[in-house]
Amino acid sequence: MTRVKICGLTTTDDLEMAIAAGADAVGIICDVPVDTPREVSRVRARELVEAAPPFVTTVLVTMPEGPDQAIELVDAIEPDALQFHGSIGVGDLSYVRAKVDSQLLLAVDADDAQTAHTYDDVVDGLLVDTPGEDGGGGTGTTHDWARTRKATDGLESPVILAGGLTPENVPDAISTVEPFAVDVASGVEETGGVKDPTAVRSFVDRAKDAGRPVQP
Numbered sequence: 750m751t752r753v754k755i756c757g758l759t760t761t762d763d764l765e766m767a768i769a770a771g772a773d774a775v776g777i778i779c780d781v782p783v784d785t786p787r788e789v790s791r792v793r794a795r796e797l798v799e800a801a802p803p804f805v806t807t808v809l810v811t812m813p814e815g816p817d818q819a820i821e822l823v824d825a826i827e828p829d830a831l832q833f834h835g836s837i838g839v840g841d842l843s844y845v846r847a848k849v850d851s852q853l854l855l856a857v858d859a860d861d862a863q864t865a866h867t868y869d870d871v872v873d874g875l876l877v878d879t880p881g882e883d884g885g886g887g888t889g890t891t892h893d894w895a896r897t898r899k900a901t902d903g904l905e906s907p908v909i910l911a912g913g914l915t916p917e918n919v920p921d922a923i924s925t926v927e928p929f930a931v932d933v934a935s936g937v938e939e940t941g942g943v944k945d946p947t948a949v950r951s952f953v954d955r956a957k958d959a960g961r962p963v964q965p
Contacts, residue, residue, distance in 0.1 A: 751923050752930035753956045755937065755949060756810060757787030761800050763944045771953040774806035776832065780822055781812045786942035787934060794826045808832050808854065816841040823849040830854055832876065842871045859892035859912060862900035869906050876932060877901060879912035889913050889935040894925040916951035920959035931956050
């Protein structure tokens with residue numbers, strides 16, 4: 750079954766709603782150098798992480814200036830996983846992984862998804878997203894799923910598919926890419942940073958239905 754991450758949560762109410770809808774992971778955005786209504790302070794990020802129950806993965810999404818800032822953030826917020834956006838070398842990723850207890854996820858641009866193979870040995874998961882001009886994700890724009898499937902074929906790390914996913918298109922996206930998980934933010938929102946409960950439930954249900962094996 751395909752796992753689901755609801756990203757860009759800013760309130761405890763939205764976090765609890767996403768979990769009640771069946772989300773396997775919740776994404777909290779903090780310390781990013783881009784303009785987004787989904788960013789929260791370090792204090793708020795820690796509160797949201799602490800509000801998540803056992804067996805739901807909390808993911809800190811950030812674009813740190815360097816590995817030391819990433820380590821500092823993890824120490825302050827204590828998420829289950831760190832999702833790293835922006836340019837970083839394999840050596841710096843290895844350094845971060847050695848210094849934190851959180852699992853390490855790396856976002857790669859769909860336009861250059863083949864680079865995921867470079868990082869396959871040093872991360873716990875690879876997220877393929879549609880790139881924005883500022884280097885961040887959350888564009889609400891899809892990419893070529895067939896191309897992504899081909900570019901990520903043979904990876905040992907789990908592949909997380911992001912970029913313009915909605916309740917309407919997520920079944921086709923899963924059918925094409927067959928990812929370990931899907932990641933959505935703007936595709937389930939009423940307005941920027943505010944989730945739509947009906948859209949969240951629909952997204953989770955349709956993603957999980959699409960990822961179920963076909964019964965003989």
